[in-house]
Each structure stands twice: as structure tokens, then as C-alpha cells.
Amino acid sequence: MHVHVNAATSVDGKLSTHRREQVAISGDEDFARVDRLRAEVDAVAVGVGTVLADDPSLVRHDESHREAERGDLPPPARVVVDSRGRTPLDASILDGGPTTYLLAADALSTERERALSGAGATVLRTGGASDSDRVDIEAGLSALADHGVERLLVEGGGELIFSLFDAGLVDRLTLYVGSMVVGGRDAPTLADGAGFVEGFPALSLAGVEQVDDGVLLRYDVP
Ligand SMILES: NC(=O)c1ccc[n+]([C@@H]2O[C@H](COP(=O)([O-])OP(=O)(O)OC[C@H]3O[C@@H](n4cnc5c(N)ncnc54)[C@H](O)[C@@H]3O)[C@@H](O)[C@H]2O)c1
Numbered sequence: 001m002h003v004h005v006n007a008a009t010s011v012d013g014k015l016s017t018h019r020r021e022q023v024a025i026s027g028d029e030d031f032a033r034v035d036r037l038r039a040e041v042d043a044v045a046v047g048v049g050t051v052l053a054d055d056p057s058l059v060r061h062d063e064s065h066r067e068a069e070r071g072d073l074p075p076p077a078r079v080v081v082d083s084r085g086r087t088p089l090d091a092s093i094l095d096g097g098p099t100t101y102l103l104a105a106d107a108l109s110t111e112r113e114r115a116l117s118g119a120g121a122t123v124l125r126t127g128g129a130s131d132s133d134r135v136d137i138e139a140g141l142s143a144l145a146d147h148g149v150e151r152l153l154v155e156g157g158g159e160l161i162f163s164l165f166d167a168g169l170v171d172r173l174t175l176y177v178g179s180m181v182v183g184g185r186d187a188p189t190l191a192d193g194a195g196f197v198e199g200f201p202a203l204s205l206a207g208v209e210q211v212d213d214g215v216l217l218r219y220d221v222p
């Protein structure tokens with residue numbers, strides 16, 4: 001599977017505020033670019049932290065070029081990495097649109113699984129260590145591949161992005177750096193998790209471009 005991570009940070013590397021409330025870092029042009037990225041993939045993924053903070057729908061906003069961009073392909077599916085099924089039953093991502101996969105760990109109760117399935121989610125239990133509430137991300141991606149997902153766009157947040165780097169599963173990163181300072185030692189950053197102390201993932205810079213009043217950085221991950 002090809003995994004493309006896309007996110008937007010402030011110049012000081014923050015994804016949002018220390019209150020974990022969504023901040024529009026991207027401008028119109030960058031949000032339109034993200035919309036076009038969604039047309040290139042089979043599914044768009046976020047962690048449940050992002051669902052709880054931002055309530056995204058992860059659908060394409062501008063379908064006017066859909067024929068040219070996707071041909072006969074169905075609209076991209078949505079994916080939430082959600083160990084215990086904390087996605088609210090009335091979340092926008094369960095709006096009855098394209099398929100929404102929930103990658104869950106063993107910690108998900110059968111009662112909650114039933115409720116989420118009833119609300120329209122396709123729950124994929126992908127294990128995870130019993131002493132951890134984390135989804136085994138490699139098993140999760142392989143379950144998605146079994147459902148035909150060959151190209152995945154990951155839009156955040158910092159916990160999920162760290163796990164993907166940690167597992168060596170990122171193929172491409174596009175990072176929009178907006179011209180603002182957010183600050184806050186507890187504000188989420190591009191890659192949170194436990195952090196690396198060695199074996200830092202090395203990226204290969206593939207492009208730099210001004211977009212809106214910020215900078216778009218493109219990296220390949222060898
Ligand atoms: N600026 C941007 O581009 C952007 C994009 C997305 C999110 N955000 C912001 O990021 C914040 C949310 O990010 P976050 O880091 O708190 O949450 P996240 O979206 O990365 O979700 C993390 C949660 O997913 C679950 N999870 C299960 N298995 C996991 C695994 N193997 N690895 C990681 N997580 C796993 C856990 O419950 C974990 O707490 C919000 O404030 C949101 O506004 C910003």
C-alpha cells in the first residue's frame with residue numbers, strides 16, 4: 001500500500017492549539033490542494049483524536065473535476081483509527097456517505113461495536129497488544145488492503161502520524177507550513193507519540209513551493 005501523509009502546521013510545528021481545537025492553518029488554495037489529493041486515493045484516514053476535535057467528514061468538497069480525476073472509481077472511503085470505538089455515533093464521518101472503516105483494537109466492546117455498525121461504520125478489528133489500547137497499525141493497513149485500498153491519504157493527527165513513521169509505513173509526506181505561531185508546549189505537533197531517540201526517520205526533500213502565504217514542502221520517504 002502507498003501511504004501519503006498530509007498535514008498543516010504553524011511555523012513552530014503545531015497542528016492545533018493546546019486546547020486541541022482545530023485551527024485553519026491552510027488557506028483556500030491549500031485546502032483545494034488537499035481536496036484534489038483526496039481524489040487520488042482509495043481512502044482518507046485520521047485518528048479518533050482528530051474525529052473528536054475536528055469532526056471531519058473527509059468527503060471531497062469539490063466534485064466538479066471528479067470524472068477527469070477518478071474516472072469510474074468510487075469516492076474515497078473514510079478510515080478512523082479508533083481502538084475503543086470513541087467515534088461519536090452522530091459524527092460527520094458516519095453521515096451515510098462513502099464507506100467508513102473503523103480500525104479497532106481488541107479493547108472495543110461488542111456492545112460498542114454493534115452501536116457503531118448500526119450507525120453505519122464498517123468495523124475492522126485489527127488487534128493490538130492486550131496491554132495497550134492502540135491499534136496494530138501494520139495489521140490495520142493490511143486489513144484495508146484486503147478491502148481494496150491501495151493508496152491511502154492520512155490527514156493526521158500527530159499521534160497517528162508518529163505511529164506510521166515508527167512502523168516505517170510512510171511513503172510520502174506533504175507538509176503545509178502556515179505563516180503563524182501557535183505555541184504551547186502541550187499543543188499537538190506533526191509527530192507526537194513517544195518520540196524517537198535514535199533511528200530518526202530520514203526524509204528526502206522533493207519540492208518547495210509557496211502556497212497561499214505559506215510554504216508547501218514535499219518529501220519522499222526512502
Ligand atoms: N493541522 C492539521 O493538519 C491537523 C490534521 C489532523 C488533526 N489536527 C489536530 O490534531 C489534534 C488531534 O491529533 P491527536 O494526535 O490528538 O490524535 P489522532 O488523530 O492522531 O488520534 C490518536 C488516537 O487514535 C487512537 N489510536 C489507536 N491506535 C493508534 C495507533 N496505533 N497510533 C496512534 N493512535 C492510535 C488513540 O485513541 C489515539 O489517542 C486535534 O487538535 C486536531 O485539530 C490537525
Ligand SMILES: Nc1nc(=O)c(N)c(NC[C@H](O)[C@H](O)[C@H](O)COP(=O)(O)O)[nH]1
Binds near residue numbers: 022024046054056156
Ligand atoms: N490540511 C489541513 N489544513 C489545516 O489547516 C487543518 N486544520 C487541517 N486539519 C485536518 C482536519 O482535521 C481534517 O482531517 C480535514 O482536513 C478536514 O476535514 P473536512 O474537509 O472538514 O471533512 N488540515
